[in-house]
Amino acid sequence: MEWEVVIGLEVHVQLQTQSKIFSGAATAYGAEPNTQACAVDLGLPGVLPVLNADAVRMAVKFGLAVGAEIAPRCVFARKHYFYPDLPKGYQISQYELPIVANGTLDIEVDGQTKTIGITRAHLEEDAGKSIHEGFGDGSGIDLNRAGTPLVEIVSEPDIRSAAEAVAYLKKLHSLVRYLEICDGNMQEGSFRCDANVSIRPKGSDTFGTRTETKNLNSFRFVEKAINHEIERQIDVIESGGEVVQETRLFNTQTGETRAMRSKEEANDYRYFPDPDLLPVVTTESDIIGIRSTMPELPDAKRDRFVEQYALSEYDAGVLTSSRELADYYEQVVEYTGTVNAKLAANWVMGDLAASLNAEGLDIADSKVDAKALAGLVMRIADDTISGKIAKDVFVAMWAGEGDADAIIEAKGLKQITDPDALGKILDEVIASNPAQLEQYRGGKDKLFGYFVGQAMKATKGKANPAEVNRLLKEKLNA
Ligand code: ADP
Numbered sequence: 069m070e071w072e073v074v075i076g077l078e079v080h081v082q083l084q085t086q087s088k089i090f091s092g093a094a095t096a097y098g099a100e101p102n103t104q105a106c107a108v109d110l111g112l113p114g115v116l117p118v119l120n121a122d123a124v125r126m127a128v129k130f131g132l133a134v135g136a137e138i139a140p141r142c143v144f145a146r147k148h149y150f151y152p153d154l155p156k157g158y159q160i161s162q163y164e165l166p167i168v169a170n171g172t173l174d175i176e177v178d179g180q181t182k183t184i185g186i187t188r189a190h191l192e193e194d195a196g197k198s199i200h201e202g203f204g205d206g207s208g209i210d211l212n213r214a215g216t217p218l219v220e221i222v223s224e225p226d227i228r229s230a231a232e233a234v235a236y237l238k239k240l241h242s243l244v245r246y247l248e249i250c251d252g253n254m255q256e257g258s259f260r261c262d263a264n265v266s267i268r269p270k271g272s273d274t275f276g277t278r279t280e281t282k283n284l285n286s287f288r289f290v291e292k293a294i295n296h297e298i299e300r301q302i303d304v305i306e307s308g309g310e311v312v313q314e315t316r317l318f319n320t321q322t323g324e325t326r327a328m329r330s331k332e333e334a335n336d337y338r339y340f341p342d343p344d345l346l347p348v349v350t351t352e353s354d355i356i357g358i359r360s361t362m363p364e365l366p367d368a369k370r371d372r373f374v375e376q377y378a379l380s381e382y383d384a385g386v387l388t389s390s391r392e393l394a395d396y397y398e399q400v401v402e403y404t405g406t407v408n409a410k411l412a413a414n415w416v417m418g419d420l421a422a423s424l425n426a427e428g429l430d431i432a433d434s435k436v437d438a439k440a441l442a443g444l445v446m447r448i449a450d451d452t453i454s455g456k457i458a459k460d461v462f463v464a465m466w467a468g469e470g471d472a473d474a475i476i477e478a479k480g481l482k483q484i485t486d487p488d489a490l491g492k493i494l495d496e497v498i499a500s501n502p503a504q505l506e507q508y509r510g511g512k513d514k515l516f517g518y519f520v521g522q523a524m525k526a527t528k529g530k531a532n533p534a535e536v537n538r539l540l541k542e543k544l545n546a
């Protein structure tokens with residue numbers, strides 16, 4: 069039987085507000101446990117939540133970026149469950165009336181564009197964290213995270229493979245960082261995903277029973293967890309069993325998922341509107357105000373790069389994958405001019421990206437800044453050095469040996485293009501290889517490459533390749 073995979077993702081995005089969603093406590097990551105939780109976050113009797121308007125603005129910003137409807141009036145609800153890291157015994161979330169509904173996100177997979185529906189995005193508070201290390205048989209609770217604002221972004225079950233799921237997540241991740249509503253730090257849990265997965269016979273138009281794998285905090289884990297879950301479900305069905313609707317956990321060590329709780333054991337959340345919070349009203353003029361703060365978004369930027377710099381869709385997509393990278397690239401081009409935009413793109417995506425990757429650095433921490441890279445690109449463009457020599461210059465720049473001009477000067481790397489100087493060198497090369505010359509003139513054309521090689525060797529790679537070719541042809545065929 070051929071199976072079709074159906075996936076819907078729920079993504080929790082921590083909003084980068086200064087303070088929590090319902091209290092004035094700080095949200096910064098990594099503080100001493102329980103130093104950033106106030107009476108509201110602890111759920112002490114008599115406290116009242118006060119909504120953080122920044123969190124609302126950020127959720128609206130997101131909604132506008134995915135072309136969604138912004139609810140003119142949305143409502144906070146209490147979602148009840150018991151867990152040690154949830155002091156009030158309920159989480160403040162949104163249920164029937166979320167702030168954002170009916171958006172879309174375009175993804176590219178294998179050169180094809182596909183639109184994924186976004187069912188809803190709602191505001192809610194994060195829970196605290198259990199700490200298992202250092203407490204013997206017990207556990208500690210850190211409530212610093214309690215009350216951190218989240219938007220939970222729920223997709224339609226439109227995704228058909230792990231690769232599409234990863235493309236969707238990367239796009240979403242890039243988008244929330246462009247919007248400056250989330251720092252995107254997945255290791256710290258600022259951006260995490262629950263994956264709902266089911267399978268059905270190809271051609272079927274009803275959905276199979278789904279499982280939900282919780283709290284995946286890297287793109288690689290998402291891909292592995294989904295692929296494992298697909299194989300497991302196919303095995304279950306093909307061996308005559310049935311998939312059980314349940315929540316599962318991904319084991320990052322083994323790459324497998326295991327059951328956590330089934331639907332029967334699932335909580336009845338007893339949702340009801342939170343009587344301590346007023347409905348949130350968003351007016352047309354609020355929306356106009358928020359829209360005016362929106363940056364150029366990734367898709368628009370990519371299209372502009374294709375247009376303005378004559379780049380391929382692919383190059384433009386890579387260069388606009390983060391706002392920082394796009395800004396860096398545009399700074400380089402500001403110095404090199406648009407005529408060299410493609411050459412600049414090759415250097416940003418090639419040697420620069422490779423060096424950043426090798427050292428695990430962000431573009432912001434690059435050891436070669438945009439102006440310096442532009443300086444190197446210009447020396448290639450004006451034929452001072454060849455692209456090959458430029459690679460060595462780049463390595464020296466990365467090592468902090470100075471700018472391109474200083475390194476070219478200090479190491480004597482200037483390309484030899486002067487026909488007289490180059491001609492003398494070529495005469496010597498030809499004179500010292502009489503046997504090869506005779507063979508070449510006797511019809512062994514392949515030896516041309518040998519002479520080019522000897523010329524490059526004699527000049528330590530500094531000869532201008534085009535000029536070597538031209539002059540050699542002249543001299544050998546004379
Ligand atoms: P819940 O609140 O119980 O998690 P939702 O209806 O909100 O349920 O759905 C959660 C996610 O599951 C959504 O992203 C949705 O697209 C996805 N989903 C729903 N049905 C299926 C299915 N049969 N297979 C895969 N994903 C599904």
Ligand code: MG
Pocket residue numbers: 078262280
């Ligand atoms: Mg769910």
